[in-house]
Amino acid sequence: MTQNYHTERGKAIAKEMYGPSGDELGEASMRRFADRIDEDYARIICDFSMNGLYARPGLSTETRELCFIAALTVMGEAEALESHIKIALNSHPSEVVREVILLMGVMAGMPLSLKALRLFERVVSPDTTPLGAFATQGAKD
Numbered sequence: 612m613t614q615n616y617h618t619e620r621g622k623a624i625a626k627e628m629y630g631p632s633g634d635e636l637g638e639a640s641m642r643r644f645a646d647r648i649d650e651d652y653a654r655i656i657c658d659f660s661m662n663g664l665y666a667r668p669g670l671s672t673e674t675r676e677l678c679f680i681a682a683l684t685v686m687g688e689a690e691a692l693e694s695h696i697k698i699a700l701n702s703h704p705s706e707v708v709r710e711v712i713l714l715m716g717v718m719a720g721m722p723l724s725l726k727a728l729r730l731f732e733r734v735v736s737p738d739t740t741p742l743g744a745f746a747t748q749g750a751k752d
Contacts, residue, residue, distance in 0.1 A: 625637040
């Protein structure tokens with residue numbers, strides 16, 4: 612029998628973040644990580660994040676996601692930022708998520724803020740022309 616990665620609180624957080632099937636999605640992700648990388652490290656990651664810090668009282672999942680967006684914008688971590696933008700849009704209007712990214716222009720500087728805004732636009736409006744004068748620079752006609 613396969614042992615679960617999520618505790619009861621971790622399951623609840625996964626559902627808050629990813630929707631009704633969040634626990635199953637999270638468990639499957641951790642199993643893939645365990646199969647491809649390392650079982651012990653998968654458990655450490657899940658215990659530290661989903662079962663640990665994400666499950667702490669004091670901040671709602673909705674507030675926590677805005678914090679993640681701010682931090683990932685400042686860090687320039689596009690892959691994780693895209694995932695957390697999608698999660699945040701489950702509980703916040705796009706204007707709120709965009710405002711957090713705009714605000715990070717003060718702390719991160721304009722290049723990182725603009726990078727995050729372009730990513731945000733790709734998530735919320737995938738069929739629109741990319742932001743920025745240089746967004747299509749080098750593209751072949």
